[in-house]
Amino acid sequence: MYISNISLQKKFVTLYVIILLVPVLIFTWNISKQYYEASIHDAISENEYILQLEQVNIENNIETIRRTAQMVVANQEFKEFIRQKEEYDVKGLLDFKINVLSDITQLKYNNPSIENIHFFTSNKNISEMWPIVYDEKRIANSDWYKKLLELNGREMWRFNQQGQYLDNVYSSKIGPWKASLYRQLEYPKDNHLGIIEITMLLENFFPKMFSGVNNGQSQMLVIDEMSNVHVNPADTLLEELNTNPEAIRDNFFRDNKNDSNQTMRFQNRERPYLIVSSYVEGIDMHLLNVVSLKDIYAERNQIRMYIFIGAFALIIVLSLFTHGIISLILKKFHLLIELMKRVEKGDFTVDVDIRGHGEIGRLSNHIRNMLSKINSLIADSVNKEAATKESELKALKTQIDSHFLYNTLENIKMMAEIDGNYEISDTITSLGEMMRYNLKWKKDFVSLQDEVNHIKNYIDIMNVRLDNKLRFNVDIPSRYLSQEVLKMTFQPIVENSVKHGLLDVLHEKDGIISIKVFSNTKDIMIEITDNGVGMDKSTLCQLTANLIEGTEVEETSSQMKSGSGIGLYNVHERIQLHYGNEYGLKIDSEEGEYTKVVVTLPCLLLEGGGGLPS
Template identity: 40%
Template sequence: MNRLRRIIQEVKRRFDGLSIQIKLIGAYIVIILVPIIIISNYLFTNFYENTVQDIIERSQSSMQNEKREVMNKIETMERSAQLVVSDDQLLQYASSDTEPSALEVMNFESTSFDYIQRLLFNNPEIANIYFFVANPNISEIWPIIYREERIKDKPAYQLAMKQNESVLIEILNNETEILNSNPSEVKRVKSYVSIIRKVYYPGNHYLGMIEVDMHIEDVFGMLYSDNLNEDSQVFILDKRGNIHRNSAKPWIGVETEQIGAVIAQHQGEEGSSFVISDQGFDYLYVRESIDKLDAEMVHVISLQSTYAQIDQTRNQVVLVVAGLLILLAIITFFMQSMILKKLHILQDSMKRVGSGNFNVSIDVRGGDEIGELAHHFRQMLNKINELIVDAVKRSAATKEAELQSLRNQIDAHFLYNTLENLKMLSEVEGQYTISDALTSLGSIMRYNLKWTDDRVQLRDEISHIRHYIAIMNIRHDQKLKLQLDIPDRYLNQEFLKMSLQPIVENALKHGVYSALMKEEGLLIRLGAQVSEGTFVIEVQDNGIGMTEDQLQALNGKLAMNDEEFHSTVGKEETSKRKRGGIGLRNVNQRIHMYYGDDYGIAVDSQRESFTKVTVKLPFYGTSGKEDQNEENSDCG
């Protein structure tokens, strides 16, 4: 079992290693060859059976015709025997108690004897008519009247005397003529079909036997016919197992010693034909019963020539099919070469991409499956190149933030120690406002200079904003207020570092105006919520706001790519933007690079009323995976 499994696995491995072109050609050949083999086997089997059946039918028809001829010949012999027995003068002559006188003999010869001779000569197929008389008073008259002693030793005579029937029909082999007209001639030996009839007259007085002979070749013309080819022969098998045939033709089929047993073995089968194999050769036996002779007429046909013709036809078909398959394989090869040419081009392109070359031109077009595959592969390459560009941009933005931090970093430890000394000095002098400001400044510096990751928790970013507002309140005389409407469950939300400060910084830079600062001051509100799997944080101020044109221009700049932005805004404004900090556009780009284009920031504003910046990010729980339960609970 394991060996078979290994063989199957090896065959499968070798098959998988073949090219698709070889597999397709093999599949076409198998698809065509298997039905051809099945159909050919079915057709040739039927052809063989039909051919043998035709031979059987022709043989049966010939043998039935032959049987009718034989029966006609036997009837002729029976009528002749009946005519002889019906001659009263002959019977009276044969039953005479005394030896007939010369005159009686002459009268008999001129009447009954002459009648029997005419009967014999008028039926040329009848070879002999004999009357074997048991009366010793009757003299022999050649060639008809003979004494019974001549045949008493013959088996046919003895069989006729034993049976109850008065008529016996027999095939007599190698019979010698009873008496030649010329005594010097050698007696000839012949075979006959004979009717032997016992004669009783008057009443039950036995007179002798009438024998009517017909040469066997005249009765069974098919046995001695020259129309039979060398592959067939006909013989007669009588009730005693004797075979009668034309000895001039060679014997075919089962040996003569076994033929009786073979015929007897198939005697009870339906039908009159059967096939016997002998020494590797098949022979068809077709038999026909001749009831009156109690014999079988058997036609033996060798099937070797028939098989040879069928094999020749089959070989021709095989050659034609093989030629067609070779032609089909060649045509299929060239057609598939044209069809798979695009696939080979696509394969080479994929290999170049696999080696690291992503700037591959795939010159495959079309609406078929290969063309569609090439189209999707081109789209995949474009997407890969876009992702590479995005990764490069993301890395550049990170480096830019790090460089910006490095520009501001002189000596972190020196600054921390200096600020700590100033804070302690302020507390000693009782200047607690300055001490708190120095504490906030130190926290801001630590937050900016300690850049280990681009992502922080929202609580860290809010703490940074608190310190920033605390410092800026020194400048604005505590007129800045920070309102937090953020549930505690959102404080662990992932957030990009330094993303809120540019928004709050813009609120202070562009939202503050004198009338506002003289009254209630600038209020900055930070709110957070979850909507449909998106974490939304809003930064809204009550500053001066923007006109509709200014708002559209700002949102348009946020939506531009780098090329459009630089060509539209110009180098001067870009330089100012760099000097002013990371800016809203930098924050929007960072969000796009990290989370995709579905997220980012949007600005809404109304002149002399408010400005609101909305930041959209994917919502994550503390485990770092999307938290649908939080979303549902918040929305509910």
């Protein structure tokens, strides 16, 4: 009976509070959970980035060590000395120490991060020369020695402590942990000379782990191929988590089923933490970053409390305004729900015909805009997917291994030189340089010297087909050779000169292509002239009009296109896009006499200077 006596307004307010309270609780829980997951994601991303930086450092150090070992292997005098079967006299030993061993020592000085360079020789005629040359017997009992010999010259990486086999050299004490590269030296092939050892302190090999720069919420660990765990003793996070490196390792290997980069969460005595891992394949090592989630947990709970308080306060405030408009809101809201159900089933053509400037009206307007945007995005997605498939197909058709082509051409060139076919060798050289110039497009700008050399290679190749009837005259003062030009500016012009200007006159005379350079106070003009058939005035006017108006007509498009796929119009347009409309191409021709193309560019030195050199 009490309920019957309550006013309708209070019933609506009470119902509104009850209905709103449950979603608010769920919303609060989900928001705090999403914030927590977002914080975890941010922590993972941040620490993955840290591991990536450390992995880059490791790869650089690996390359430094490998390069140092290779330079020792490549030292011919060193190998000749080591393989000698007779004992050296004092003069020979001094000569080796001054002229050869000093070069090996210099490698260490050139790379300060390198700790030691050791060579363990099996030659009984060679005396130990500290701190580089040692007797191989010192390492014969090492656990890795026999395995290294079975690798047939391939490298082996180990994390070990110096002093285990170098006692009586410095000290019998075991030294700090180091990253060591071991490699067997054979010279000649299958003739064992000894073992090369290049070492680097872990604090240099893992610079970020030992940098000491962290926020106290993470600690980096390294697990080597022998499952030894290496840490920076200055970091104390594991102590705060009441755990130890070995426990972290055991947890990691229990859940890590393969050598891949993974992220794992653990809890130790109600203290949560995160492990972000990265596998370094070259040296069979796992790089781990242990991140404490304590602060993230605390911040999540704090945000959850604030949201609860704010939500309850909002419910109280909103309840005061619900009675007069709740029926209208529910009516329009139910209509929106029905429309959105149709959208959920895939009908994006629904018409949300709810107008007004209130919340529901604005929401309806946003839904209309959203549906329009969704339809537009669906259409764009279909078009982009089709374009992507087409691009992937084109990329697959045109994919080529440039290094394979360069090496193949170099081999063919050497075969031609061996057979005495120097003309073929020179032609292949020119072709290889052209391919390298075309395929290695690392930047849009090159020097005038590079562009002219590219044209010379093109002329040399064309002369093979045209019985050396093409001549290439270059009149460029040396001060202009560093002028900046767009790459592939000249080749379309020269190709047009050969294909459409010179081929028809080569049976009567030699074809000549000349390049001259002159300048004024701020611009440089590059003049490319041929003595071909030329053009009549109507063709010249049409071609000039096409360049000025920025159009390509069907009658001349075949002449304006070159084998490289960049026509005269494209060259003209590229120049204007980069330098402005006052620059570009100008064409002059006399029928039966010549065709001249003048390329106007601003005076810019490729090295970065501006203006003309004196």
